[in-house]
Amino acid sequence: MIEYFSCASPWCANYKIPGSLKRTDTLTKIYKDGSKHSFYIYCPSCSITYCLTHKDNKLIERGHFISIDWYKVRTLILEGKSIAETSRILDISEDMITRSIIFMVSNNLISQDNLPLKVPNFHDKKIIDYFRNHIKLGIKSNYIRKKLSLSYNEFLYYWLYADIHL
Structure with missing residues (x-):
């Protein structure tokens, strides 16, 4: 089917x-x-x-990456809207807007230039390998974040990277 x-x-x-x-x-x-x-x-x-x-x-x-991130958030962010403005316009939480932006940056769908938040400039192979190995072992995401001492945005940058879960 x-x-x-x-x-x-x-x-x-x-x-x-x-x-x-x-x-x-x-x-x-x-x-x-x-x-x-x-x-x-x-x-x-x-x-x-x-x-x-x-x-x-x-x-x-199952998620919102196409319907919301790609078609709505991306358009507003590329117009220069802030996270708060985008949140108000779309009636979506600022956290969801942040996650949307980080998903798109992490997967090279938008450039990091002029974004209203900071994320790593590149994917560190050692961190990617750490994520993959621990996900395969069934280790919870909050444990991974804590062990790597990652900020929320840094954690999402890796967690939302498509290659991590493949």
Whole structure:
């Protein structure tokens, strides 16, 4: 069934390429609101995760990286809006705006120039390897952050980097 679906991330090498998504081990989840999603899948190129609605097998993004980060936050930040202004305009928390910006910078979707926050200038291979090894062992993210003594923004810069979770 997943051979018919493709990545919906406009920045991804697998964008609109049917059969480019891979299955995860999760088959079905029922949410508090009663909705049911199945066939959890991800893109091996950009790591965006998707699932299918149980009722009509519609592909939906599990996060907000395409729908909010790419199409809304990116536009406002590139116009020079601050995190607070973007938050007010979109009625989204400043933390979510911060995460959006860091996701896009970390994955080279926008330049670090003139951004309203500071993040590392490059991905340190040793830190990437540390993250990967500890994620594979099932170590919790707050433990990883503490052991590496990373600031919140530094931690997100690595945690939201697509290659960390592939």
